[in-house]
Amino acid sequence: MAANKTNKLAFLSMPAPASYVAGLGRGASGFTTRSDIGPAREGPSAEAVAEAQARRGEEAEVDPEQFQDPDNEFGLFAGTTYEADDEEADKIYEQVDENMDARRRVRREARENEELAKHRAERPKIQQQFADLKRGLSAVTDAEWESIPEVGNLTRKKRKRDERSFVVPDSVLVGDRSKGEYENALDDRQQTNGGFETPAEEGTLTNFVEMGQARDKILSLKLDQVSGTTTTTSGLSTSVDPKGYLTSLESVVVKSDAEIGDIKRARMLFDSLVKSNPKHAPGWIAAAALEEHAGRMVAARKLIKAGCEQCPKSEDVWLEAARLHNNEDAKVILANAVQHVGQSVKIWLAAADLEHDIKAKKRVLRKALEHIPNSVRLWKETVNLESSAADARILLSRAVEVIPLSVELWLALARLETPERAKGVLNKARKAVPTSHEIWIAAGRLLEQEVFSAEGETKTEEERNKQLEQVDKTIEAGVGQLRKHQVLLTREQWLKEAEKCEAEGSPRTCEAIVKATVAMEVEEEDRLDTWVGDAESAEARERVGTARAILAYALRVFPDKKMLWRKAADLERTHGTRESLNAILERAVQHCPQAEVLWLMWAKEKWLAGDVPAARHVLEKAFVANPESEQIWLAAAKLEAENGETTAAKELLVRARSIADTERIWMKSAVFERQQGQPSEALETLKTALVRYPKFAKLYMIQGQIHQSQKNFAAARASFAAGIRACPKEATLWILASRLEEADGKSIRARALLDKARLANPGVDILWAEAVGVEERSGGAAQAKTVLARGLQECPTSGLLWSMAIWAEPRPTRKSRSADALRKAADDPLIICTVARLFWAERKIEKARQWFERAVKINPDLGDVWGWWLKFERQHGTKEYQEEVMRRCIAAEPHHGLIWQSIAKDGDVKAANKSIKDILEFVADTLR
Template identity: 85%
Template sequence: MAANKPNKLAFLSMPAPASYVAGLGRGASGFTTRSDIGPAREGPSAEVIAEAQARRGEEPDVDPEQFQDPDNEYGLFAGTTYEADDEEADKIYEQVDQNMDARRRARREARENEELVKHRAERPKIQQQFADLKRGLSVVTDEEWESIPEVGNLTRKKRKKDERSFVVPDSVLVGDRSSGQYENALDPQQQTSGGFETPAESGTLTNFVEMGQARDKVLSLKLDQVSGTSTASGLATSVDPKGYLTSLDSVQIKSDAEIGDIKRARMLFDSLVKSNPKHGPGWIAAACLEEHAGRMVAARKLIKQGCEQCPKSEDVWLEAARLHNNDDAKVILANAVQHVGQSVKIWLAAADLEHDVKAKKRVLRKALEHIPNSVRLWKETVNLESSASDARILLSRAVEVIPLSVELWLALARLETPEKAKAVLNKARKAVPTSHEIWIAAGRLLEQEAQAPGKTDDARKKELDLVDKTIELGVRELRRHQVLLTREQWLKEAEKCEGDGSPRTCEAIIKATVSMDVEEEDRLDTWIGDAEAAESKGKVGTARAILAYALRVFPDKRLLWRRAADLERTHGTRESLSAILERAVHHCPQAEVLWLMWAKEKWMAGDVPAAREVLEKAFVANPESEQIWLAAVKLEAENGELTVARELLVRARTVADTQRIWMKSAVFERQQGQHSMALETLEAALKKFPKFAKLYMIQGQIYQSQKNYPAARASFAAGIKQCPKDATLWILASRLEEADGKSIKARALLDKARLANPGNDQLWAEAVGVEERSGGATQAKTVLARGLQECPTSGLLWSMAIWAEPRPTRKSRSADALRKATDDPLIIATVARLFWAERKIEKARQWFERAVKVNPDLGDVWGWWLKFEQQHGTTEYQEEVIKGCVVAEPHHGHVWQTIAKDTTNIGRNTKDVLDVVAATLH
């Protein structure tokens, strides 16, 4: 009966219903995996399908050609045989099809690509839609990754809370109840009159109040001792009493995250050293981790195991020495040299542990016994020697052991006397014939001998010539031994020699190598570029040598002479500059600018007769030179020789007869107050040169200064008729009308001027000034806006626009101006003045410096900078500005030209004009 009894758990082995999903009843989301449906399998066979169709009463699908006998074919080609010619015909047809397909392939592929692009544009891939977001992930930091929240329940189904409860045992409740109570009764057996009975055998009583007082007293005594106020010892310590309790701040308290990282790293390193115990870096990293964690004992233990496992790793031994104190490190390194006796680092570390010089020497000499071919050990040993003789003996032995070390040979040569040094360098050259350092050292040695005191000029010159021959021979020998240093490497060696105080050796290197690997047609540009690069690095001697060599090759190039003269003016002396210019005019007598530079240098040096002599020679070489005539006139006029200057101008008008000479003649007479003679000169000049606008300007200004407005108006009108494209004539005519009280006519003249000269910012600026002076501020802003539309990159108009704005909006206006005209000096100076107004002194100074670098010929910027330094700078800053302005010699600028050309300022130098401009600007 028991056998026939049904099993109640038999349902567990039954197959699940077809729609059953595990966990669906308790709120889980159902899904199907491969483990649920099993591996992939083939579909039903043809027999199974046919059987199913028969049960449903369906007719099976039959292919009409399924049972066709190939031997009993019917049709047009039934019974034929497939021969070789049929195969050839098929190939021909197939080739024709391929050719036809190839003709349309390009068009078809283009159409397919176009359709694909259109389809991708309408329905882009998900990968393309998120491409920008994926690129953005490259800048996500580790902290942002870690701050991404964990994925929660996204099924939007309410999960049942676990409402199960458990019965708490009574023991827990009783224990918790008694934990919060206090004992408020004393044991009557231990209660005494003075306190509690101590467990001491003597039975004495302890008073805890007195113990507390004693403890406070001891603590105060200790604090007094620490603070140095204790009278018992009378000694003060270096401990800060205020930091006595706060010194715990220096203790590193590691966070839980850092501790977890250390634990994980410890597990990784532990696995590393166990899996590969012969890997030295693993032991080092594990020891460093323990050191970082503050477990020095564990770190030393690990590195000790590393030394045992990796006895041939010098890094492990060095790390072990670092982790131990000095005495233990000595023992460790002593063991290290037993295993890696050829390690230079080990021996050097052992020598560093010694504090006594004798002990260091002993260690290093022991090292040299093991490693005699180490250059570094020899150098360290020599450096420890205090006497030159001992160092020389060591180096002599070193070069015998290591004959290929150029460094040791050079060190030995430096310690020897000049005669012995030559012998040493000869031996070094034979031992190392491929070293260019030895040849350069030989050249420097010869130069030092030549500069020794007590030698005649001829002997010194011969020895310096020997330097050139030595370097030239060295270059040839190096080429013979296939040592091909590049031209750039030789230039670096020359710069190094100059830095080491051997200018003649530097020049010899330049002479021997500067023409290497340079095409003949590129030599001039290449050498100029080399000289500029050397000068930018501060290697003036190298630049001078390059230019000197280039001048020997191209003695008739004016550009080279100008470069050499500018180099001497900036970095040389007056004597060297005068010598260069004298050679320059000898080779280029037709170069007027070189004559003028030479005469000016003589004049600036205070030697006026020498300047006259230079100009006389210049007249002989260039009899019809306008610039030389005018320079001679200026020299005589500014030195008070007015009669001579007038005679020179008369002769110049006869010999040269140029429009500029006629103009300067009129200006000279005007400056001397001879207005009638100036007007006569101008009348004669205008007959010769009716298209020269400056003649009309000077004539009109003379008439205007005499209050002869009709004559001045006629002069300006004649000039405008002859030179309608000269904006300055229009501006002077407008100012004449304005001075005569006819602002309307001045405005009309400027309108006509803008029609004749479209896009001229000076005319627009003058029109704005006319409106401002006539009281129409609104109209001035309108004209300024129109001007900016026509001249959007004008720094002059943008500067006016910035100052026309209210103070809060000037900064944004200046930003717009900088975008429109980035490198305009007027805008940069305006921005500097804005910083000045905001008391940003350093920024203002930087922007003023930037403005004068962009255009040093603008005198108004120099004036503003000097005014700024006079208010906020020191005397050194003011001198620097004045010096820079004198070197630049500016000639342009609205205020600068007005003051420089004023007859009352005739004869003033650049510094005086700069002072007046700075005082005038406001």
């Protein structure tokens, strides 16, 4: 053990390695002083380092350039001999590289030149920017060089100003003092003519009349110098109008220095443009327009005259020159213009516009037609000047001979001819222009016009229908002929043509176009949806005839689609007559006898028209087609009941219970008996119905209400309790049971019932609203607010609860509360109605009316909103407004609303058989 220990510690007596640093392994930083290394201590030699690395197992570092011969080359083939073959190969590679470079050089240089040109165009050199100005310097005269001002101070250094001062003479001060004085006394000397003499300093008198005459004379001389009556030394006359000279002075706009500078720079640019490219007509026009803008009309006319000389083939220059001159000079200019551009229609039309006499206009246009006989516009202008139809017809006959391909001229000629001759004209037009669909449409409209405008002829309906069928055949043939000539108009284009015909008073032609083209480009499985969409779009654009034709075609293809018949009936109800609506419904029930709604619509229309026997007849037919239809039985009973036939109505309901036997028929029977003042029979009916339909909640409601109206609270409580057990999800049953307890003076039980109802039906806002009402009626306003807050937490988007919350707030905070409600449920009609009522309370009548309008548009089925609106109009509106609200409410036929339903479904005998108008008035009277 001692020997081993001695051997382990033997290293302590060994010398330290050459590169040893004490404590380096423990993270210490070693350092060496001069006392350690002495004056000239060498480091370990290369052999020592190699030996130490060998002991540690490390490989010695080898310098890659250590054994490299500097005379030899580097690389993969270092050390090989460069022979003649290598040299020949290198030359071949160099030749290949040169050939490849020469092949790409042309494209590369072209690309580089293009990029350079693009760069120069975007950022030109200063030398290029001023090249045109430098060329213009060659025309500068010596006098202009001398007139160039000297360069001012460009150093931007402030020069010391001369601060010398001078004494102002007393004469200046006295003269300035007298400038602001006024003479307030008149001279006593009065002339014989009634005027006054003004004394002068030298004793002479001033004659203001002579001064005015002298001024007028000088002004007239100046006007004569620039007027058209005076001639210059060159013999040319100017074109300044002396009468308008003074007027033109009033329109002179004083320009700022910046605008004047811009005009000068633009003038220099345009001057350079017209000098560098004198054949460029827009440059002359722009230069003249600049001078006109600057108010230098003489210079503008001069420039445009030079432009006419340089660009005689440009019609725009001549037209601009005519515009810049007066009427007489413009005539001369345009006369010169037609010598150079005689084929310009614009020049001839401008020349005709300068003439104020109709005969002169005709003469110019006829001269124009001699030069340009194939101009449709010239022929149209010439025809429009004719006062008689015969002369216009003669001109158009000649026009279609010269221009046989103009459809517009053919149609104009056909409109001027008699119907018989118009047919011949259209036949010639069809042969001349076989690719025009306008000609075929015009032919169809002509045939339709013949049928409805024949005077003195009595035609039977059959003959008229045959003639109208010719319209369909003509349009159908036209579509086929156009297809043969490869004229393929899209279905949308044809429908636009149909709408155009309807707008111009040709409904049968519109229908013929729809028949011939509405099925084009439509897949078989998409036909129904496409046609319904087309009809709705046409109706939205108020093209009722087109929509009616589309639906008629769709009904011929799909005669058994109930939805199509309903759309057609709705269209006729909105835009048609009562006869057309009855015709549609009669056809509808023939094709869809099992559609109960169509029978009911037809019977209702007969009933509204006051024809009760016809309505009974319709329902009898409906019974034959649908013997077990619940809706038809109920409609028949309602018809008899509202017309005073109570016995017949009761018999119908008894028969309906045995034939149809539905829960709704049993309920209506009980309601009818209750309204007739027979509560015991109603209870017997309900007892039998409950055995058959124990899950129908409305039977329990009616039974409980009858018992409650008889003050039999125990039986009513039992009815509601049985209904709650059978239908626990029916919120109305819970509410009726709660109100029964309130009516019996037991608010605690009512509150408990509503708590149980909310547990069974979470998230139902009407239960929370009823709970709030219970607390308010029992006098607990604070508790009501607490319940309302809890209800809003559970139903944050309930319009009913938000409306109650708004009215529960004090008046100053209602607006902010309504803003919160709108953020939570912006489209709720109850909230919109509440906001309208807030505006109503603030006397903002128009705003309130607008918000009531919004509310009924969102949900027209909510009767309470209609009631509030009518109440508002009764207070602030006119009779017309009230009638409009009633009319729209009757059309909407609302069925819901807390107050509306309580009145509409009231079982009182006096409230029976109420119309929508009556219910609306009751609701408006009840609302508080």
